[in-house]
Amino acid sequence: MNTPASDPKSVTGKPLAIDEKVDVLVIGGGAAGLEAAIGAATRGFGVLLVDENPVPFKTMGDDVPLHFGQGMAANARNRNAMMEAFIASEPRIEEAFEAGVDVRLGTACWGLYANGPALGWMPGLVAGLADEERCFLVQAQHVILACGRRDMGLGFPGWEKPGVMGATAALNLATRYGALGPRRIVILGSGTEALTTALALREAGTEIVAIVEQAPEAVGDAALLASLREGGTEILTRHVVREATGRDCVEAATVAKLDEKGHPAGNERAIACDGIVLAVGTTPVIDLIDAAGCKVAFQAERGGYAPVLDADQRTSIANVYAVGDCAGIWAAKTRDRAIAEAEAARAVAALGTAAMTGSAASLPAPEHDISDYRLAWVRASVVEARAEFHVCQCEEVTAREILEVRPPRYLDWQNERRNDRSLTALLGEGPPNPDQVKRLTRAGMGPCQGRRCREQVAALLALAAAQPLSAIPLAGYRAPTRPMPLSMTAHVPEAPEQAEHWDTWFGMHAQWVPFWEVPERYTVGTNDATGPVASE
Amino acid sequence: MSEIKGASVVIVGGGVTGLSAGWWLARDGVDVLVLEKGLIGWEASGRNGGGCSHHHSPLFAEEQRLWPIMDELLGYPTEFRGERIRLASSEHQMALYGRALRNAERQGFQSAVLDVKQAKEMVPLAGDTIVGGYHYKFGGHANPHRTLQGYAWAMQDHGGRILQHTTVTGFRSEGGRVTAVETDRGVIGCDSLVLAAGPQSGRLSAMLGQEIPVQSARCEMIVTEPLPLMPLGGVDGCGLYGRQTLRGNLAYGGGPHEWLAMAEEGTPAKPTSPLMLHMGKRLAELLPKAAHARIIRSWAGVIENTPDGRPVIDRLASQANVVVATLSSVGFGLSPASGHAIRDLVIDGECSFADISSFKLSRFAELEPNWRELQGWQVTAATEALAA
Numbered sequence: 025m026n027t028p029a030s031d032p033k034s035v036t037g038k039p040l041a042i043d044e045k046v047d048v049l050v051i052g053g054g055a056a057g058l059e060a061a062i063g064a065a066t067r068g069f070g071v072l073l074v075d076e077n078p079v080p081f082k083t084m085g086d087d088v089p090l091h092f093g094q095g096m097a098a099n100a101r102n103r104n105a106m107m108e109a110f111i112a113s114e115p116r117i118e119e120a121f122e123a124g125v126d127v128r129l130g131t132a133c134w135g136l137y138a139n140g141p142a143l144g145w146m147p148g149l150v151a152g153l154a155d156e157e158r159c160f161l162v163q164a165q166h167v168i169l170a171c172g173r174r175d176m177g178l179g180f181p182g183w184e185k186p187g188v189m190g191a192t193a194a195l196n197l198a199t200r201y202g203a204l205g206p207r208r209i210v211i212l213g214s215g216t217e218a219l220t221t222a223l224a225l226r227e228a229g230t231e232i233v234a235i236v237e238q239a240p241e242a243v244g245d246a247a248l249l250a251s252l253r254e255g256g257t258e259i260l261t262r263h264v265v266r267e268a269t270g271r272d273c274v275e276a277a278t279v280a281k282l283d284e285k286g287h288p289a290g291n292e293r294a295i296a297c298d299g300i301v302l303a304v305g306t307t308p309v310i311d312l313i314d315a316a317g318c319k320v321a322f323q324a325e326r327g328g329y330a331p332v333l334d335a336d337q338r339t340s341i342a343n344v345y346a347v348g349d350c351a352g353i354w355a356a357k358t359r360d361r362a363i364a365e366a367e368a369a370r371a372v373a374a375l376g377t378a379a380m381t382g383s384a385a386s387l388p389a390p391e392h393d394i395s396d397y398r399l400a401w402v403r404a405s406v407v408e409a410r411a412e413f414h415v416c417q418c419e420e421v422t423a424r425e426i427l428e429v430r431p432p433r434y435l436d437w438q439n440e441r442r443n444d445r446s447l448t449a450l451l452g453e454g455p456p457n458p459d460q461v462k463r464l465t466r467a468g469m470g471p472c473q474g475r476r477c478r479e480q481v482a483a484l485l486a487l488a489a490a491q492p493l494s495a496i497p498l499a500g501y502r503a504p505t506r507p508m509p510l511s512m513t514a515h516v517p518e519a520p521e522q523a524e525h526w527d528t529w530f531g532m533h534a535q536w537v538p539f540w541e542v543p544e545r546y547t548v549g550t551n552d553a554t555g556p557v558a559s560e
Numbered sequence: 561m562s563e564i565k566g567a568s569v570v571i572v573g574g575g576v577t578g579l580s581a582g583w584w585l586a587r588d589g590v591d592v593l594v595l596e597k598g599l600i601g602w603e604a605s606g607r608n609g610g611g612c613s614h615h616h617s618p619l620f621a622e623e624q625r626l627w628p629i630m631d632e633l634l635g636y637p638t639e640f641r642g643e644r645i646r647l648a649s650s651e652h653q654m655a656l657y658g659r660a661l662r663n664a665e666r667q668g669f670q671s672a673v674l675d676v677k678q679a680k681e682m683v684p685l686a687g688d689t690i691v692g693g694y695h696y697k698f699g700g701h702a703n704p705h706r707t708l709q710g711y712a713w714a715m716q717d718h719g720g721r722i723l724q725h726t727t728v729t730g731f732r733s734e735g736g737r738v739t740a741v742e743t744d745r746g747v748i749g750c751d752s753l754v755l756a757a758g759p760q761s762g763r764l765s766a767m768l769g770q771e772i773p774v775q776s777a778r779c780e781m782i783v784t785e786p787l788p789l790m791p792l793g794g795v796d797g798c799g800l801y802g803r804q805t806l807r808g809n810l811a812y813g814g815g816p817h818e819w820l821a822m823a824e825e826g827t828p829a830k831p832t833s834p835l836m837l838h839m840g841k842r843l844a845e846l847l848p849k850a851a852h853a854r855i856i857r858s859w860a861g862v863i864e865n866t867p868d869g870r871p872v873i874d875r876l877a878s879q880a881n882v883v884v885a886t887l888s889s890v891g892f893g894l895s896p897a898s899g900h901a902i903r904d905l906v907i908d909g910e911c912s913f914a915d916i917s918s919f920k921l922s923r924f925a926e927l928e929p930n931w932r933e934l935q936g937w938q939v940t941a942a943t944e945a946l947a948a
Contacts, residue, residue, distance in 0.1 A: 031936035034777070035816045040834060135834065142778065142829040144940025145818055152834060161834060317831050419807075431706065434806060437637045450713075452600070452724040460599060463705035466807065471785045471856050503832055507854035510784065513840030522816055526799025526842070527656060530777060530817050530889060535869025538663050539618040542918040546868045547926050548934040558656040559801070560613055560890075 033531030056348025057170030093189030135503030176305030187274030206299025218303030326352030418470020566749030580899025607861025613699025636710035647797030687848030781813035
């Protein structure tokens with residue numbers, strides 16, 4: 025028999041159907057992404073810039089990529105109007121068009137794949153893109169990720185009601201779409217990201233009724249806080265939302281004061297509102313970054329899990345850069361877009377140059393300890409909740425079920441053995457891993473892929489294990505980082521020589537020979553590997 | 561290095577094979593300790609379709625006997641559901657898939673041939689893409705993660721122990737027997753050793769003087785959002801394996817693999833690839849009425865294979881008290897039976913319920929030294945080195 029040069033049933037040598045090749049692919053068209061795209065085009069690179077905004081209404085309904093909480097106004101259904109509003113909200117989009125950048129809005133990147141020791145099949149950097157109609161692959165020499173920010177979810181009874189939403193979603197709806205539904209908003213959290221969001225929402229015409237903060241003092245910028253107070257916003261420190269009430273959507277937030285130990289105590293009060301904005305933890309969007317295999321680490325000065333970068337914004341994967349909010353979030357950067365734009369400029373300057381050994385410059389100390397702060401919020405709101413609610417809304421998992429690692433209720437498993445054990449007894453020694461908990465409880469396994477619950481799950485595990493947030497591993501991300509209909513997958517054709525071999529996994533004929541026919545000795549030379557066989 | 565309390569039987573590898581063996585030993589009162597370099601189930605054991613229908617195997621009968629009672633035996637849910645359906649999208653596939661029926665019948669299990677109408681009734685999500693199918697009245701599917709954790713907890717309930725984040729670095733032998741396992745956390749004494757280390761099995765067995773020939777490959781799966789439940793969730797076809805979970809997700813895998821260089825130590829990277837798209841297309845062909853369902857996640861596993869793809873469950877000739885086990889990509893479904901076989905080899909020296917002579921390592925006595933090249937199981941060279 026001929027010796028095969030490579031296994032014909034493996035991916036080796038099989039071409040990928042690449043639609044386009046570009047010098048630089050920029051993912052995300054915010055301040056940093058636009059600066060990167062315009063800068064690269066000015067340097068003479070061919071640039072493709074994709075931004076998933078305007079997000080399809082249905083995708084918003086799934087709280088992907090942000091926690092929209094059904095806070096979209098009716099006009100959000102009008103895609104053309106949303107496209108126009110989005111472009112009008114950012115003048116540099118026009119500038120990018122004029123600079124020769126191939127700008128594609130309404131186009132999401134759902135996967136990024138890098139050639140490497142564990143993925144030799146890729147011809148280089150390959151991105152999976154999709155708009156509402158089509159899915160395709162693009163190969164890029166360089167990829168600059170400008171994926172933005174998102175918010176930690178924070179649960180309490182009623183948080184599943186329409187009107188409870190993340191700060192970044194509210195901000196985008198209000199300032200980039202003109203499609204924010206709630207008119208009277210209570211905001212949880214008082215960090216700079218919370219306060220700047222509050223001011224921007226107020227500027228866009230929304231009333232900011234109250235800022236609710238569990239800490240004894242506001243943690244953000246004093247001048248921003250004063251501006252809100254002067255505008256009529258009530259500042260409620262050492263308070264927590266006990267419940268979102270309303271028949272079909274939020275009509276009021278019930279708040280309570282916390283005692284010295286962080287327990288809700290004393291009288292509760294209802295604040296009339298139609299929106300509750302969660303702004304207790306703004307964090308970099310790293311779904312695509314982690315799924316691609318870039319190193320990420322908990323970096324408090326960057327707002328939580330963020331990519332590990334060098335001084336030129338390089339990630340751990342060659343020719344992949346991260347800029348803007350996905351590279352890290354801190355108070356000064358939130359207030360001054362020039363910082364994010366400078367990151368983009370550094371990345372553009374680094375394109376095509378050899379990697380230096382310098383690590384990223386040290387950043388200012390965080391305005392507060394984000395681990396302690398987030399844990400305190402989860403303790404006050406989730407652990408001390410007055411009634412059970414689903415921390416994981418997609419899969420309907422409660423905090424108690426997470427901490428007791430209970431099987432999902434649809435199994436109707438009544439045996440209570442194990443559930444009186446500690447987390448260490450259940451999961452083994454070492455920091456509890458949210459992925460392990462996910463597999464056993466399903467928390468984080470649903471269509472939103474944990475966007476609403478992942479930080480809460482991590483915080484619950486940290487509290488139960490008496491560990492800081494930084495000790496809890498990241499619940500991993502995988503492609504597709506945006507939900508993709510099966511019907512859309514046919515758009516990328518499979519190499520015919522690859523399509524022939526699906527019925528025999530690993531191409532091993534001998535594996536499926538019944539045991540009563542197995543020869544006593546196996547050698548490659550005597551093995552008959554011809555003819556069809558089906559694996560089980 | 562410090563001493564860690566040893567055990568009568570130390571099992572290297574916290575995958576489904578090692579944990580099943582540990583459970584079988586512990587329930588017999590054996591003092592057993594499982595060592596895992598990362599988290600249990602983090603390698604191939606957690607990354608498979610959950611199928612339990614291996615009609616070609618000498619362990620098949622025991623597999624079929626045990627699955628329906630595994631929840632009861634373990635005391636934890638496995639999500640096992642019996643029976644399977646295989647849909648054919650061409651007459652060629654119909655002929656190809658028919659061999660399963662003959663193999664199963666020889667082992668005493670029945671199946672039925674389905675025409676198009678019957679197949680659609682049993683698989684409501686199927687459409688006009690099929691020409692017929694088979695209904696296996698045996699086998700079934702279960703949840704790999706939940707089952708694996710069930711083995712672990714059940715083993716612990718019987719007094720067994722697990723050490724995670726513990727990397728084996730070597731072995732100590734005396735008089736042709738392994739006396740201790742060296743790890744990055746200390747030395748662990750043992751009377752018997754079970755090597756069930758998946759992709760690491762080749763490297764570790766070589767340290768003991770008799771290498772199990774294995775090569776690792778990546779294979780991938782996708783999962784969709786939940787859909788209404790079908791009467792039977794175990795549906796295969798179109799070259800895919802997988803199931804509808806009890807939650808309603810479609811979890812399917814298949815397609816070409818990629819042979820990988822084995823990392824010397826540590827957890828191998830498990831990137832996914834655009835193969836997700838081709839799996840999705842076939843799933844839409846297999847179940848056209850689910851074409852609207854959205855893929856929400858894909859994942860990959862690193863799976864070891866022997867040259868002939870068949871398991872090795874055997875005692876080492878070079879070390880009298882060592883049992884080695886690699887299931888070569890069919891580990892999950894056979895795990896209730898493979899654990900039983902391993903327990904028998906450790907305690908009795910032979911398997912009591914089946915003839916597993918075809919699993920002997922000696923079948924590779926004349927294997928070509930360059931068998932990987934000859935079979936084409938070669939690593940695609942990376943064209944770009946990862947940055948530091």
